[in-house]
Ligand code: FAD
């Protein structure tokens with residue numbers, strides 16, 4: 001890298017975070033060539049399926065230079081809600097950045113061609129939805145409940161128009177290359193590109209810096225809202241390169257996936273508009289568990305449904321939106337109206353069955369507030385990153401925002417030359433012994449172990465059983481399955497090390513051990529420095 005900025009950057013992942021980083025970098029550093037890699041189609045990602053929207057406190061007029069505050073909301077309130085949802089483990093500095101730079105992030109999306117829904121009653125102002133644990137209606141959306149599709153369409157079009165961005169589709173990154181002969185000033189080897197597989201052919205792509213924007217790992221669990229590509233590759237790539245990871249025990253389950261094969265999401269925005277969780281007899285049960293009822297924080301609602309079903313599976317959990325009316329549901333939630341109909345439900349007349357499903361990994365590759373990881377030249381943005389903004393439980397609709405805000409900050413850091421890799425306090429972890437295990441396994445078997453023992457409700461004995469099962473699995477030659485196995489082992493290790501319950505990590509055998517003052521976040525790194533395996 002040069003003092004004037006980097007000349008060539010590989011970005012791995014084409015969800016909201018990767019697209020935003022690519023576009024922002026090209027704006028800030030037109031001399032910099034970007035290689036944007038996606039393991040399937042450019043438009044396929046978790047981002048594409050986002051429904052509810054993007055949380056942001058923005059002025060009414062898109063072109064207003066006024067402070068980014070609406071009449072009923074403030075950046076301070078968004079910060080307070082994010083910290084409260086994070087159950088005491090969110091990093092206040094990172095949260096200030098996330099919420100304080102939200103309006104700027106939204107402006108950059110608009111500049112790239114994203115058009116948000118506008119209010120039906122207040123001409124020119126954006127439509128603002130409400131979601132659980134937000135103290136104000138501040139969720140901006142597109143196409144009613146098609147936010148991700150709209151976002152991806154606009155940003156991929158902008159990327160395709162830019163001749164300085166080379167797009168490589170159906171290309172799987174299998175390794176971060178580390179510079180062998182030039183230990184960086186920071187004392188660790190520098191990321192110098194990636195190894196990829198395309199059509200069965202392997203090759204290396206060299207660059208001055210690598211940005212991981214690889215999204216989440218919902219495929220660790222049997223019931224998930226995430227598409228098949230969400231296999232935790234970025235955490236595995238970074239781990240093998242020697243980067244620090246953190247908060248891996250915190251995996252968010254969304255309370256309301258439709259209880260059909262594939263677990264499609266029913267947005268929290270539906271409860272934000274007044275829908276309620278009821279049992280088979282039509283009784284509202286969330287107030288038995290939390291004073292905020294249906295709009296309690298997401299970890300609370302998922303846990304309550306899981307406990308409610310564990311007590312008596314036949315009592316069932318349903319989302320009742322019938323009182324909102326057919327016309328309103330069709331207008332505000334066109335995608336969900338079509339989706340429920342496709343599965344044989346008329347949600348305007350009958351409550352629909354719901355069940356919690358794995359949705360979002362709060363933990364990930366530890367970064368500073370500019371996306372720098374502990375490996376020089378290696379950056380991480382979006383869901384794969386652990387910036388500290390989510391703590392033990394992410395506030396709804398803060399994830400797309402994280403990709404937008406920290407993608408732009410990462411681009412700025414790269415345009416400024418990259419900077420120095422941060423050092424984090426880590427516990428070193430040796431998983432090498434498990435590399436000699438011999439039992440073959442399938443994705444379904446791994447998902448069953450994780451769902452049974454490391455999901456919404458955990459126990460010490462269950463986690464130990466999961467650890468033993470996972471330790472017996474042979475490292476697979478299929479890169480995605482190998483990445484899932486590594487992520488599963490790391491998650492279970494981190495969960496076993498956290499005593500008590502906190503946010504999305506709930507121990508049935510230690511429910512109240514540390515509810516008010518949770519132990520601080522833990523970071524881990526591999527015992528040996530990153531090597532070419
Ligand atoms: P992704 O969008 O997941 O993109 C990851 C990219 O990395 C993909 O292009 C993938 O192909 C690529 N990739 C991964 N591994 C490799 C590899 N080894 N080689 C090459 N490419 C690779 N959040 C909100 O804030 N608001 C919402 O309304 C909302 N709704 C959601 C609804 C659903 C159904 C889901 C699943 C999630 C939702 N979320 C929402 C969460 C949010 O969508 C994601 O956290 C966010 O989009 C992640 O963006 P990302 O760019 O980090 O990753």
Ligand code: SIN
Nearest residue numbers: 051052267268396397
């Ligand atoms: C939803 O629409 O409920 C998903 C929002 C999110 O995951 O942030």
